[in-house]
Amino acid sequence: MKFLRKIFDNAHEAINKNEKTKKFFPLIDSFDTLMFTPNHTTKNGAHIRDAIDLKRTMMFVILALVPCLLFGMYNVGHWHYEALGETATFMQKFGIGALGVLPLIIVSYGVGLGVEFIIAIRNGHAVQEGFLVSGMLIPLIMPVDVPLWMVAVATVFAVVIGKEVFGGTGMNIINIALTARAFLFFAHPTSMTGDKTWVAGIKDMKTDGVLADGFSGATSLGDLAGAKAKYAEAVIATTKGKSDEIVQALYDKGDIAASKAMSMMDSFWGIEIGSVGETSAFAALLGAAFLIWVGIASWKVMISFFLGGLSIAGLFYATGGDLAAGGNPFYAVDPITQLMYGGFFFGMVFMITDPVTAAQTSTGKFFYGFIGGALGILIRMGNPAYPEGIMLGILIANVCAPTIDHMVIQANVKRRMKRLKTA
């Protein structure tokens, strides 16, 4: 420890000797403050200070992400072998998954922190902690087979346009990680949707012709979105007298949830195709329990986000989704299962709760969360072209947050004005 301290002290000294190298101070300083809480003392005001700082706050969010990350690695491997139609041990699956996920993490952190360092040196301030979390979130909300250069471009976009132009950590309007995802979603939709990106190595499997029979490679939501077309096919197929079992089931019931791939419990545990870390509601809830336990994420936002999603899912479910009557297949899924699909829970725990982009007032948080959840599910169910509506729902809620806060604060201001008038 003393040895390490000495290295940093020497590095500081060496860098301060020369005018030219002085500007690289943030570089040394960032590593120094990572290893040591600095010896800064209070100057005026409160002489004693709480032990909490931003580094610990951010690190606890990363710890909360660990279940999602580990499960995500396993899940990636699981679907790799499913796609091949082979059986594999737990460790084999995990190994393949880790090989698929780690490059994403390395690119995200490498590029993101690189940009942060350049900006810090340019502006002459220390590197701030915000990207520690964003850098972990970005790989977890990407399809595993997205090209790495795209992740790099998206990360640069998110850090520069999403955050630094507003003034850095704590100043951004919308969620950094979702900015990266939204960027790719609109700039490179073919790499972010469809059936050729969600399973590690699926493209090669297709060209090599080793893909297991009947394996689609699309997410549950993608399957749902395609159900209408499939149903139409099924109608034609049955008239021609050559329907397979699933198509028959679709045709008979007009109910997509009957399909086994859509099981609620599989979705809850996370055995489904999707972005790396988003599939498991269970892992996300583990993270939620930890974040609420240490008081870092707001339970108010989580609860209201859940209720928002549930109410819209319930409302649409009640109107029914009879495919035979030309209905929307998303409406046919019962509300709880609907929420288990895709990234709803991951968004609820890690995205909507980002304190910088969330509403800041206690009352505002309830409205904010509700709007996020409701919009997310509304977009998902109402417009099957955007199956992952949660991302858009949260981004829109981010944009609404200042307005929500404004209204809550104005209520307080009005109370004060009223007092002044009656006094």
Added chain:
Amino acid sequence: MSKTIKIRKGLDINLVGKADKVIVEAPMPKTFAIKPPDFHGVVPKMVVKVGETVKAGSILFKNKYNLEVNFVSPISGTLKEIKRGAKRRILEVIIEADGKNEFETIDTSGVLDRDTVGVKQFLLDAGLWPFIKMRPIDIVANPKDAPKSIYISGFDSHPLAPDYDYTLHGKDKEFQAGIDLLKKLTSGTVHLQIKGNADAALKGAKNCQINTVSGPHPAGNVGVQIHHIEPLNKGEVVWTVNAQDVAIMGATLLTGKYEPTRLVALTGGGAKNHKYYRTLIGAEVSVITAGNTAAEEGVTNRFISGNPLTGDNVGEAGYLGFYHSQVSVLPEGDRYKFFVKDGWLSLGFGSFSNSKAYPTWMLPKSKKWNLDTNLNGEERAFVVTEEYEKVFPFDIFPVQLVKAAIINDIDNMEKLGIYEVAPEDFALCEFVCTSKIPSQQHIRKALDVINEECM
């Protein structure tokens, strides 16, 4: 019409080094200092020159922009030095005591029969006026104002604060005389806020409305009490006086002598012999701390006049502040903390935090903490939300108010309630802040701007 108020939000920081209830006569200090910076916003106009002799109660300087208000010497002696800082601002007016104990004569005949103007004149002449502060702005009161009411907090809830029930015990007469004086100054009510089981001197006070306040710090902050009794509106002025100073006012009325005795609590983890020391306002801190400090090897101490949340760092050779009756000695935190040992990623059983990210909240409440002055992080932009709100018992949005203060947005500050707060009300916010924002400083600056532009 007395009220009972229960404060729910707040934080009691249980520090080591609370003063035992034992009174020690501190040795007579050689020098005393009255420090103009204690009276925020006052620009001193000196009345005596260096080398001239003064008595206890002689005028040292006046407020340049309000010449009625006098600031007097606590002791008889000679003016030794006028210490100046940047831009020749006067920092300390130092008096060398001569041990003669001479007092200016103060005419106390029939003061309580005089009208408001007469009583004001008495307080101004006797040098007692600076004890009265005003809200909003939290500065020495302007004698030209007519306050809506006057508030006295009968207890101090700051960490390690002196116990007024103990320091005012037996001063029933002086305290009552002080209240009688204050009652003459307002057409409204004199409010005295006490804890449930207060001393008879406080509980038995007459001529005032006694309200009971309970709850964690900042329940003892007079600003919190005003907010819950009758919140201040734009254009209104109330005055506040420390309970101990009420007794000094009363004593001056009864004896005709200005003798600003203080029972000063010596507190904090860097001190030993934590007791109450009897001395005068403006005394050298060293008469209390000499021989009473305890520091670990290689750790220096910080000497604070006042409490650890709002006090002033005066240094070992400094002087007791005008409004202070506490000296806190804390270990300096000018050392590096390795991140997994006791730094930002440690288990944290040795660190105190109001955040649940440290295990403080799972440890017994009775555990006492020896906190040092390390900032425990670096200043950042606001990130964490609803952190200030937990320790800020006002119907005010603290973060939004601080933000308005930072950008000098007077309009929004007024709307968000700047008139109801003082810097000390933000001390806990500053303490718990993850982003280490110096909110007391921001609020002080904001109040200065408001004072200049809107008062």
